[in-house]
Amino acid sequence: xxxxxxxxxxxxxxxxxxxxxxxxxxxxxxxxxxxxxxxxxxxxxxxxxxxxxxxxxxxxxxxxxxxxxxxxxxxxxxxxxxxxxxxxxxxxxxxxxxxxxxxxxxxxxxxxxx
Amino acid sequence: xxxxxxxxxxxxxxxxxxxxxxxxxxxxxxxxxxxxxxxxxxxxxxxxxxxxxxxxxxxxxxxxxxxxxxxxxxxxxxxxxxxxxxxxxxxxxxxxxxxxxxxxxxxxxxxxxx
Numbered sequence: 001x002x003x004x005x006x007x008x009x010x011x012x013x014x015x016x017x018x019x020x021x022x023x024x025x026x027x028x029x030x031x032x033x034x035x036x037x038x039x040x041x042x043x044x045x046x047x048x049x050x051x052x053x054x055x056x057x058x059x060x061x062x063x064x065x066x067x068x069x070x071x072x073x074x075x076x077x078x079x080x081x082x083x084x085x086x087x088x089x090x091x092x093x094x095x096x097x098x099x100x101x102x103x104x105x106x107x108x109x110x111x112x113x114x
Numbered sequence: 115x116x117x118x119x120x121x122x123x124x125x126x127x128x129x130x131x132x133x134x135x136x137x138x139x140x141x142x143x144x145x146x147x148x149x150x151x152x153x154x155x156x157x158x159x160x161x162x163x164x165x166x167x168x169x170x171x172x173x174x175x176x177x178x179x180x181x182x183x184x185x186x187x188x189x190x191x192x193x194x195x196x197x198x199x200x201x202x203x204x205x206x207x208x209x210x211x212x213x214x215x216x217x218x219x220x221x222x223x224x225x226x227x228x
Contacts (some may be wrong), residue, residue: 009154034216043118043204043219044157090156100172102217104156 002027004093006105014113019063019078021108023091026072033074034092035065038107044090050074061085086112116140120205120220127195127227135190135223137205145208146188147217148172148180150201157204163188164210195227 007022025031032051036044048059055067061084065076074091091105121136139146144165149157159172163182177199179191188207192199202224206217 036217041221043206043221044217045219046216049216100159100162100170102159104158106154106156 002029002031002093002095002103004091004103004105006089006091006108008108009106010109010111012111012113013081015083016080019076019081019085019110021076021089021091021110023074023076023105024072025074025091025093027093027095029095032094032096033065033067034094035059035063035074035076036090036092038088038090040087047076047089081110081112083112083114086110118205118207118218118220120203120223122223123221124224125226127192127225129195129197129227131195132191132193133195133225135192135203135205135225137188137190137220138186139188139205139207139218140186141207141209141218142185143207143209143218144185145210145215146182147206147208148178148188148190149204149206150174151204151222152201160190160203192225197227199225200227201225 004025034049035047038044048057050057050067058064063078088107093103095101118139147162148160151157158174161180163169169180202222204222205220208215208217
């Protein structure tokens with residue numbers, strides 16, 4: 001069985017300051033991990049993915065995430081927040097077992113203060 | 115390129131009514147999915163399909179039915195709507211030919227059952 005825990009339901013940062021969204025996972029296999037972003041009234045969009053290559057993964061819009069097996073973590077970071085980053089962020093783990101093998105975290109709502 | 119298109123965007127149903135949520139994709143993806151999103155709960159898989167004529171239950175299939183007669187279309191049917199089916203529904207597709215292919219989401223259908 002696999003699971004994913006997003007440690008914060010809401011994160012608030014000021015524009016121009018760093019962003020950290022935390023995600024821990026558990027998996028019986030070597031997992032693949034994803035971060036998706038959801039803007040209001042939109043579907044989810046892939047930010048980045050880890051698939052057992054480099055442990056530091058760069059995504060779109062300046063986001064990156066580091067896979068740390070020893071800590072079972074896959075935290076999402078960005079050096080400088082922009083107002084357009086305000087959205088819901090989902091960490092997702094895949095056991096690679098098939099089309100139904102994805103488990104979604106409950107989401108972190110990122111608020112950007114001007 | 116339209117991607118994944120869902121209709122309608124919003125719908126209000128009375129208890130016991132039925133309706134079909136439409137989903138179509140123009141990316142020639144074999145895999146298609148229906149998820150529901152409830153506040154603070156992430157996404158739950160309702161049904162999925164790995165190709166035309168093949169469908170399988172996900173985590174929360176009760177009260178729903180699907181069909182997949184073509185590669186492009188994957189409608190979700192609600193029979194005897196109940197208040198517990200009030201949710202936002204997302205259709206998604208993916209290409210199994212790509213290693214750990216990301217999901218491509220539609221913009222969702224917001225359904226209220228009263």
